[in-house]
Amino acid sequence: MTMAAPNPTPADRSTPGPLRVLLEDGKLDPEHDPKLSLDQLVQLYEHLVLTRVTDERLVTLQRQGRIGFHIGSLGEEAAIIGSAYAMREQDYIFPCYREFGAALMRGMPYQRYIDNMFGNANDPVRGRQMPDHYTCRAAKFGSVSSPIGTQITQAMGFAWAARIQKQDLVCLSYFGDGSTSSNEFHNGLNFAGVFKAPVVFFCRNNGWAISVPVERQTASRTIAEKGIAYGVPAVRVDGNDLFAVIAVTRDAVARAAAGQGPTLIEAMTYRMGGHSTSDDPTRYRPQTELEPWVSRDPLERVRAHLEQRGRWSPAQEEALRTRIDAQFKEAVAQAETTPPPALDTLFDEVYGTLPWHLEEQKRELLAGPRAPKAH
Amino acid sequence: MPQMNMVQAINDALRIAMKRDDRVVVMGEDVGRVGGVFRVTAGLFDEFGDERVIDTPLSEGGIIGAAAGMALYGMVPIPEIQFSDFIWPAYDQIVSEVAKYRYRSGGEYPCKMVIRTPVGGGIRGGHYHSQHPEAQFIHVAGLKVVCPSNPYDAKGLLLASIEDPDPVLFFEPKRIYRAAKGDVPEGAFTVDLESAQVVREGGDVTIVTYGAMLYECLDAAEKVAGEGVECDVIDLRTLWPIDVTTLTESVKKTGRVVIVHEAPKTCGFGSELVSLICEKVFYHLQAPPKRVTGFDTPFPYTLEMEYLPLSHRIVPAVLETARA
Numbered sequence: 001m002t003m004a005a006p007n008p009t010p011a012d013r014s015t016p017g018p019l020r021v022l023l024e025d026g027k028l029d030p031e032h033d034p035k036l037s038l039d040q041l042v043q044l045y046e047h048l049v050l051t052r053v054t055d056e057r058l059v060t061l062q063r064q065g066r067i068g069f070h071i072g073s074l075g076e077e078a079a080i081i082g083s084a085y086a087m088r089e090q091d092y093i094f095p096c097y098r099e100f101g102a103a104l105m106r107g108m109p110y111q112r113y114i115d116n117m118f119g120n121a122n123d124p125v126r127g128r129q130m131p132d133h134y135t136c137r138a139a140k141f142g143s144v145s146s147p148i149g150t151q152i153t154q155a156m157g158f159a160w161a162a163r164i165q166k167q168d169l170v171c172l173s174y175f176g177d178g179s180t181s182s183n184e185f186h187n188g189l190n191f192a193g194v195f196k197a198p199v200v201f202f203c204r205n206n207g208w209a210i211s212v213p214v215e216r217q218t219a220s221r222t223i224a225e226k227g228i229a230y231g232v233p234a235v236r237v238d239g240n241d242l243f244a245v246i247a248v249t250r251d252a253v254a255r256a257a258a259g260q261g262p263t264l265i266e267a268m269t270y271r272m273g274g275h276s277t278s279d280d281p282t283r284y285r286p287q288t289e290l291e292p293w294v295s296r297d298p299l300e301r302v303r304a305h306l307e308q309r310g311r312w313s314p315a316q317e318e319a320l321r322t323r324i325d326a327q328f329k330e331a332v333a334q335a336e337t338t339p340p341p342a343l344d345t346l347f348d349e350v351y352g353t354l355p356w357h358l359e360e361q362k363r364e365l366l367a368g369p370r371a372p373k374a375h
Numbered sequence: 376m377p378q379m380n381m382v383q384a385i386n387d388a389l390r391i392a393m394k395r396d397d398r399v400v401v402m403g404e405d406v407g408r409v410g411g412v413f414r415v416t417a418g419l420f421d422e423f424g425d426e427r428v429i430d431t432p433l434s435e436g437g438i439i440g441a442a443a444g445m446a447l448y449g450m451v452p453i454p455e456i457q458f459s460d461f462i463w464p465a466y467d468q469i470v471s472e473v474a475k476y477r478y479r480s481g482g483e484y485p486c487k488m489v490i491r492t493p494v495g496g497g498i499r500g501g502h503y504h505s506q507h508p509e510a511q512f513i514h515v516a517g518l519k520v521v522c523p524s525n526p527y528d529a530k531g532l533l534l535a536s537i538e539d540p541d542p543v544l545f546f547e548p549k550r551i552y553r554a555a556k557g558d559v560p561e562g563a564f565t566v567d568l569e570s571a572q573v574v575r576e577g578g579d580v581t582i583v584t585y586g587a588m589l590y591e592c593l594d595a596a597e598k599v600a601g602e603g604v605e606c607d608v609i610d611l612r613t614l615w616p617i618d619v620t621t622l623t624e625s626v627k628k629t630g631r632v633v634i635v636h637e638a639p640k641t642c643g644f645g646s647e648l649v650s651l652i653c654e655k656v657f658y659h660l661q662a663p664p665k666r667v668t669g670f671d672t673p674f675p676y677t678l679e680m681e682y683l684p685l686s687h688r689i690v691p692a693v694l695e696t697a698r699a
C-alpha cells in the first residue's frame with residue numbers, strides 16, 4: 001500500500017490519485033490486482049449498474065413529484081461498491097448518505113430501500129426520516145443521519161468496542177471531502193490513532209460539498225496527508241477504479257484486523273450530479289469540469305475490461321438493464337400502493353417503553369381531527 | 376412600495392447593512408457564490424466580493440468561533456447556519472462564548488453578531504431539516520432570539536438585530552420563505568426588538584404564536600369566529616426578551632390563552648409563556664392556559680402534517696378554552 005506522500009499537484013482534482021490498478025488500456029496492474037474471479041467481477045459490475053440505474057430512476061420519480069427527495073452516487077459507484085465489497089461478512093459500515101448501493105450489496109432488500117424512499121408503512125424507519133435515510137442492521141449497515149460527520153467518530157467507537165471485546169471486526173466509515181472540516185473528523189481520527197481502533201475511514205473526495213469546492217475545505221494538499229498528523233496511515237486512490245478501491249480497502253481491513261489500527265483512504269472521485277435533487281450544480285460549476293470525468297466513468301471502465309476479457313456483451317448489458325428496470329418498477333408499484341405509517345407509530349421507539357406523557361399525547365392525536373392534507 | 380417575499384426582504388436587509396457599514400460580513404456554508412441553499416444571500420457575493428460574503432469550510436463550530444473572533448475585533452459578522460438542525464456543533468461557541476463574552480469580560484469584550492438560520496417544518500425535510508429549537512437558546516443568558524412571520528418584519532427586525540448591541544439568533548421560518556409576501560418599504564427601517572404585534576383583535580381568547588404558525592392561528596381564529604369566538608392573535612416577533620406588556624394586556628382582557636408553537640411541548644417556549652402569564656396575571660385567568668405544539672417525539676417525515684400544530688388542532692383547543 002502506498003502511504004500518502006506530499007503530492008506535487010494534489011489540489012488539482014483532475015489528478016485521480018496515486019493508486020490505480022485498472023489502466024488506460026483496460027489491463028490490470030499486476031502488482032495491486034485484487035485478483036477477482038470473472039464471476040465476482042460480473043457480480044460487482046451488476047451492482048454498479050443496479051446502483052446507477054436506481055439512481056437515475058429515483059431522480060425521475062422525484063421530478064414527477066412521487067418522492068420528496070433523492071441523494072445519489074452518480075460517478076461515485078466504484079468508490080462505494082468497491083470499498084463495501086472489501087469488507088468481510090462480520091464487519092460493519094457506518095454510512096454517510098450516498099451509499100445505498102453498498103447497503104443493497106450487503107443485503108438490504110431492494111424493496112426495503114424503495115419503501116424508505118416513499119416513507120411508507122413498510123419503510124424500515126417508518127417514515128420518520130427523509131428519503132435515503134435508511135437503516136439495515138441485518139446487513140451490518142448503520143442508520144443514515146443528516147448531520148455531517150457524526151458517523152466518523154461512531155465507527156471508531158464501534159470498532160474500538162469490538163477490539164476491547166476481542167471480536168474480529170472492522171468498521172468502515174464513509175464521509176465526503178466537506179465532512180473533513182467537521183469536528184467529528186478530527187475526533188474520529190484522533191481517537192482512532194490514539195487507541196489503534198480497527199477502523200477504515202473512507203473519504204469520498206468528490207470535489208464538492210454542495211457548492212463549495214474542496215479547496216475551500218482545506219489548505220492541505222491532500223486529505224490523505226491529514227492522516228499523518230493523527231498517526232493514521234493514509235492512502236490516496238483512484239476512486240473511479242473499482243480494482244484499486246478494493247485493493248486499498250482490503251489492505252486497510254487486513255491491517256485493522258491484525259491489530260495495526262486505523263487507515264484513512266482518500267478516494268479521488270467526482271460528484272457527477274447535483275448534490276441532491278434539491279440542487280442545481282449549473283449555478284456554481286462549469287460544465288467543462290465534468291468532461292474529463294465522463295471519460296473516467298467507473299462503470300464504463302469495468303465494462304470495457306469485462307468486454308476485453310470476453311465476459312460481457314451488449315446483449316448481456318441489455319438483459320441486465322431490463323431486469324433492473326423490472327425490479328425497480330415492481331418495487332415502486334408496491335411502495336406507492338403501501339399506505340403511510342399508522343399514526344401511533346409516531347410515538348413508538350422514542351424510548352424503550354412509552355412514558356406517560358407520550359401515552360397522553362398519542363391519545364390526544366388519535367382522538368383529535370386529522371390534518372387536512374399531506375402537504 | 377415593492378412587494379417582496381421573506382427571502383427577498385432578508386436579502387434586501389443584508390444588502391443595506393453591508394452597503395452602509397463595511398464591518399458587516401456574511402459567512403457560512405454555500406452563502407457565497409451560489410447565494411445560499413435557500414437563495415437568501417443571492418447576489419451579495421457579486422456585489423461585495425469574497426472577503427465580505429464568505430463560503431466557509433463545513434464546520435458550524437468553525438463558523439461561529441471565527442465569527443466570534445471577528446466580533447471581538449469589532450466587525451459585525453452575520454453567520455448563517457444552513458439549517459437550525461445543524462447548529463449543535465456550534466452550541467458551545469454560542470452558549471459558552473458568544474452569549475457570555477460581554478458579561479464575563481466585565482463589558483470589555485462585547486461579542487455582537489446576528490446568527491441567521493432557517494427553522495421549522497412543513498417542507499418535507501424530515502427529522503433533520505425541520506426542527507424549531509428556539510427554547511434551547513431562549514434559555515441562554517445573553518442571547519436575543521427573533522423569529523419574524525412576514526417580509527416587512529423580516530427586514531425591519533433583521534436591521535434592528537444588526538443595530539442591536541447584543542448577539543441575536545435570527546430564526547427564519549423556511550416554510551413561508553416564499554409563501555409569505557407583502558409590501559416592504561425600500562431603504563432602511565427597523566421594527567423594534569421586544570415588540571409583539573396584535574395581528575387580529577378579539578375579546579374572548581388570546582392566541583400567542585410566532586413564525587410560520589401565525590398563519591395557522593389566523594386561519595383558526597377565522598374559523599372560531601364563525602362559532603362566535605373572537606380572538607386576539609399575538610405574533611411575538613421577538614421571542615426573547617419578550618414584549619411582556621402586549622402579552623399580559625391581552626390576557627387581562629380575555630382571561631383565556633392558547634399558545635401555539637412547532638417545537639415539542641415539554642420545556643418548549645410555551646412552558647415559559649404559561650409561567651409568565653401565571654406569575655403576572657393569574658387572577659385574570661378564567662380557564663387553564665393551553666398549549667398546542669409539536670409532540671414530544673423527533674420530527675417525522677411522512678406524518679409531519681399530523682405532527683405540526685396546524686389549524687385543525689388549534690380550532691378545538693381555542694373552542695375548548697373559550698368554553699371552559
Ligand SMILES: Cc1ncc(C[n+]2csc(CCOP(=O)(O)OP(=O)(O)O)c2C)c(N)n1
Nearest residue numbers: 146147148176177178179208209210404461
Ligand atoms: C452539520 C451539518 N452541517 C451542514 C449540513 C448541510 N449539508 C448537507 S451535505 C453538505 C455537504 C457535504 O459535503 P461532503 O462532506 O463533501 O459530502 P458529499 O455530499 O459531497 O458526498 C452540507 C453542507 C449538514 N447535513 N450537517
Ligand SMILES: [Mg+2]
Nearest residue numbers: 176177208209
Ligand atoms: Mg463532497
